[in-house]
Amino acid sequence: MSTSPEAAASARHLPGDLAMWFFILAELTVFAILIIAFAVAQRLDVESFRAGRAQLDLSTALALTLTLLSAGFCAALAVLRVRRQRQGQAAILLGVAVLLGLVHVALKSAEYHHLATLGLGLEYSTFFTLFWLITGFHFLHVWLGLVILGWMLLRCLRGAYRDGELGGLESGALYWHMVDLVWVVLFPLVYVLAPGP
Template sequence: MCTSAEPSELCRGHLPGDLAMWFFILAELSVFAILILAFTVTQALKPQMFSDSRLLLATSTGLAMTLSLVTAGLFAALAQARVRRSRPRHGAVFLWLALLAASVYVVLKVTEYRHLLASGLGMEHNTFFTLYWILTGFHFLHVLLGMFILGWLAERCRRGLYDAANHNGFECGVLYWHMVDLVWVVLFPLVYVLN
């Protein structure tokens, strides 16, 4: 139920962002879906290799990365709520917190990559690690781009360039970040947990 304090487009069921961003996100999710399908089919064909290889990954690290990205997504959503209420400077604070949380993911992922390479578990080690590097590397690049976008949005919020009437570009950036979160929520159990 809508109240008078809520922006009118939310009451009308307005889709955040713009249609072009939704098509872009759909295209990105399609690429991830193909990679996830390749991983799943290959796992069905080589279950023992995938099970043995998965034991070489630290599930606790994967869980910590998941928590950091989900936390960043929460902060981005809180920033969006502030911007919708014409409080962009408060939104900037939440975006900086989102970037801090996302930085934990980056540090953990780089540390994991370095450990795997030092252990000889590079892309050529076996099929599991080939797909692991492709999937997580592609996602990692999306995280870096998402962090750049969040930083850019935070600076624009700090300068007061968004408000309740002018926040479409802001919502597009936050949508991109939520797509990055969503993909990792699927990748974590697929790569680190499920046999």
């Protein structure tokens, strides 16, 4: 069975705007450099990294991971709902995504406050210097992601997304998935993986 040229073009369509893909690629490059720096520094200072990691709360890190990934799942479902002309349902899903993102922000802020209270600041050790830089940089991206999700939510409430004009919606969801992807790498690297002997 042959398909029309329009259907074939739609099947090959890259979701989101090309500019967002370039932005995501640039951001992933910066994160990759930071992650490599962390891994190299860990190899050079094994004991400091082992001691630093022991100060972190794994249960908090798991909760941070669940909130981010759940928000990403809701954002993905919202895009599907909009494609099916159900912007009301999409708005609910985006509202849940924003709430989960805010829970992530609250948990991360509490973690930062706890570490700062213990005196484990930016200058305490190489581990904590890199911990604050990498997770802080990611934290800023979460904030930007929340602004984007909030904007998507408002547009859904107004019924602003029309068929064939979903580039902004898809780009916003892609950005949040990039934030998720980076955290999926940071979580084991920073909180779980112990350096070898």
